[in-house]
Amino acid sequence: MINEDFEIRCPTKDPDNIYPQIPGINYNDFKLTPERMPEGQRLRALNSLYNYETRQKNNFLGYQGNQNFDYMDLAKFLNISMNNIGDPFVSGNYTMNTKFVERAVLDYFASFWNAQWPHENTPNEENDDKWANSYWGYVSTGGTEANIFGLCNARDYLEGRAVLYDSGNDENVKYASTDDMPYSIEQYPICCTAEANEKNPNTYIPIAFYSQDTHYSIAKATRMLKVATFHDVGSGKHVCPLTYPNDYPKTFSQSSLDGNGWPTEVPSNDDGSIYIPALSKLVRFFANRGHPILVCFNYGTTFKGAYDDINLAVKELIPILRDAGLYKRKVIYDNKTGKFDIRTGFWFHVDGALGSAYIPFLSPQQSKGIPNFDFRINEIHSIAMSGHKWIGMPWPCGIYMSKVKYQINPNDSPNYIGSPDSTLFGSRNAFSALLLWDYFSKNSLEDLRKKADYSMEMAQYAFSQLRKLERNLEQDLWVDYSPRTFTVRFKKANPNIVFKYSLSEEILLVNGEKRVYNHIYLMGHVTRDLIDQLVKDLYNEHASILDDE
Numbered sequence: 001m002i003n004e005d006f007e008i009r010c011p012t013k014d015p016d017n018i019y020p021q022i023p024g025i026n027y028n029d030f031k032l033t034p035e036r037m038p039e040g041q042r043l044r045a046l047n048s049l050y051n052y053e054t055r056q057k058n059n060f061l062g063y064q065g066n067q068n069f070d071y072m073d074l075a076k077f078l079n080i081s082m083n084n085i086g087d088p089f090v091s092g093n094y095t096m097n098t099k100f101v102e103r104a105v106l107d108y109f110a111s112f113w114n115a116q117w118p119h120e121n122t123p124n125e126e127n128d129d130k131w132a133n134s135y136w137g138y139v140s141t142g143g144t145e146a147n148i149f150g151l152c153n154a155r156d157y158l159e160g161r162a163v164l165y166d167s168g169n170d171e172n173v174k175y176a177s178t179d180d181m182p183y184s185i186e187q188y189p190i191c192c193t194a195e196a197n198e199k200n201p202n203t204y205i206p207i208a209f210y211s212q213d214t215h216y217s218i219a220k221a222t223r224m225l226k227v228a229t230f231h232d233v234g235s236g237k238h239v240c241p242l243t244y245p246n247d248y249p250k251t252f253s254q255s256s257l258d259g260n261g262w263p264t265e266v267p268s269n270d271d272g273s274i275y276i277p278a279l280s281k282l283v284r285f286f287a288n289r290g291h292p293i294l295v296c297f298n299y300g301t302t303f304k305g306a307y308d309d310i311n312l313a314v315k316e317l318i319p320i321l322r323d324a325g326l327y328k329r330k331v332i333y334d335n336k337t338g339k340f341d342i343r344t345g346f347w348f349h350v351d352g353a354l355g356s357a358y359i360p361f362l363s364p365q366q367s368k369g370i371p372n373f374d375f376r377i378n379e380i381h382s383i384a385m386s387g388h389k390w391i392g393m394p395w396p397c398g399i400y401m402s403k404v405k406y407q408i409n410p411n412d413s414p415n416y417i418g419s420p421d422s423t424l425f426g427s428r429n430a431f432s433a434l435l436l437w438d439y440f441s442k443n444s445l446e447d448l449r450k451k452a453d454y455s456m457e458m459a460q461y462a463f464s465q466l467r468k469l470e471r472n473l474e475q476d477l478w479v480d481y482s483p484r485t486f487t488v489r490f491k492k493a494n495p496n497i498v499f500k501y502s503l504s505e506e507i508l509l510v511n512g513e514k515r516v517y518n519h520i521y522l523m524g525h526v527t528r529d530l531i532d533q534l535v536k537d538l539y540n541e542h543a544s545i546l547d548d549e
Contacts, residue, residue, distance in 0.1 A: 086419025272306030300354030
C-alpha cells in the first residue's frame with residue numbers, strides 16, 4: 001500500500017487524447033501507475049512496441065541510421081552498471097568502466113584519421129613537445145555533443161584560455177597515469193583568460209562561420225556557447241563584403257539575404273558543399289578587423305550528404321590568416337605571471353558525423369573525387385563523428401577527436417573521481433565504447449570496404465530508379481543526387497509514405513522557389529527490394545505528388 005501521507009497528482013486531461021496517436025500503439029497499455037503493472041498488460045505493451053519498432057525498421061529509409069547490426073554477444077553486460085566518467089586516458093577511482101576499451105577504439109580511429117597516436121600526455125625527452133601533437137578524444141553521446149564540445153574548445157582556445165599541455169599546473173595532472181592505476185589528482189586552479197588588446201578590442205572575440213547546409217547542432221552550439229557568428233556581428237553594423245549576385249553561387253537566391261543584405265550562413269553550392277569564394281571574402285573581412293576565426297566544415301551534410309572541399313578551403317584561408325597575423329599569435333593567458341604561448345588565431349572544426357565514419361573505408365574507385373577531411377590537413381583542430389549512423393548502434397553515440405596541444409585546461413580535476421573532468425559531460429556511457437569495439441573487432445578492413453562500397457552502389461541504384469519513375473510518370477519529381485554521397489532527394493510524398501519509410505523533409509530554395517523535399521539514406525540495411533518497394537508505392541500513390549502544393 002502507498003503511504004497515505006504521500007500525495008499523487010492526477011492528470012488534468014487524459015494523455016491519450018493529448019499525445020500524438022501512433023499507428024499500432026495503444027498508449028493506455030503503457031501508462032504507469034503507483035501499482036505494479038499487471039503482467040499481461042506489461043507483456044502486451046512490450047509486444048506491441050516490438051512489433052512497431054520492427055515494422056518501422058524494415059522500411060527505414062529517411063535518416064542516416066544503419067539498422068543492420070548484431071550486438072547480442074554483449075547482452076550480458078546490460079546487467080552491469082558501467083560509467084566512463086572523466087578523462088578516457090586516466091582510469092580514475094571509478095573502476096566500473098570500459099576506458100581501456102574506449103582507448104582501443106580511439107586509437108583505431110586515430111589511425112584511419114591520420115592522427116598521431118597513441119595518445120601521450122608526457123614529454124618523451126626534455127624540451128621535446130612532439131608528444132603534444134598526439135591526439136586526444138573520447139566517445140560521446142553523438143555527433144551533436146562532439147560538435148558542441150569542439151566549438152566550446154574553439155571558443156576557449158580563441159578567447160585565450162590556458163591550454164593544458166604547457167599551463168604549468170600540478171605535475172600529478174601533467175603526468176596522469178595511463179596504466180589503469182587509480183590516482184587521486186589535486187584540483188586544477190581556475191584558468192585565466194587573456195585580456196583584450198587595448199589596440200584591438202576584437203583580439204579575443206571569435207567569429208564563427210558555417211554553411212547554409214550545416215547541421216542544426218552547430219547553430220545550437222553557437223547560441224549555447226554565446227559564440228558570435230559573422231551574421232550576428234556584421235548585419236546592421238557593416239556593409240556586407242559580398243555583392244549579389246557576383247559573390248554568390250549561381251543557384252543562390254536573393255531572398256535568402258536579410259534586410260541588410262547579409263546572408264545568415266555562408267552560401268552553399270547546389271550540391272550542398274560550402275562556397276569557398278564567399279567564405280574567403282567573409283573571413284578576410286573579419287580577420288582584418290582582428291577577430292579570431294572559427295570555421296565549421298561539413299563532411300556529409302545532413303540533407304544532401306555533401307562534402308566540403310576542406311583542403312582547398314584551408315589553402316585559400318591560410319594566406320588571409322597570415323596577412324591578418326592569425327596563423328600564429330602570442331597569447332598571454334596569465335596576466336599576473338606573464339605566462340603565454342604561441343597558438344593559432346583560428347580553429348577549424350570538421351563535422352564529420354556521417355562521412356568521417358565511412359570515407360576512410362571506401363575503395364579507391366568509389367572514393368575518387370571525394371576531398372580529404374582528416375589530420376593530414378595540418379590546420380584541422382577537431383573532428384566529430386556519429387557512430388549510430390553508418391556504423392549502426394542501438395542508441396546514439398559518437399567520437400570527438402583533437403590534439404593534445406589544443407586541449408583546454410579544465411576547471412577541475414575532482415578528487416572524488418580521480419580523473420580530470422576533461423569531457424563535456426560528467427558520467428559517460430561506457431557501453432557505447434564497447435559497442436564500437438565489438439563492431440570493428442568483427443569487421444576487417446576488407447569487410448568495411450565492401451560495406452561502404454555497397455551503400456554507394458545502393459545510392460546510385462536508388463537515383464537511377466527514381467529518375468526512371470519520373471520518366472514513367474512524365475513528371476518532374478525533383479529527383480537529385482549529390483555525387484559520391486549516400487542520399488537521394490525528391491519531391492515530398494504523401495503522409496502515408498512519409499510515415500511508412502520514416503522520411504525526413506527539408507524546405508530548399510531552388511532558383512528562388514521554395515520546394516519541400518524528402519530524401520532517403522542508403523545505409524547498410526537498405527536493399528534493392530526496399531528501394532523498389534518505395535518506388536512502387538510512389539507510383540501507386542503519386543496523386544499527391546502530381547498535385548500542386
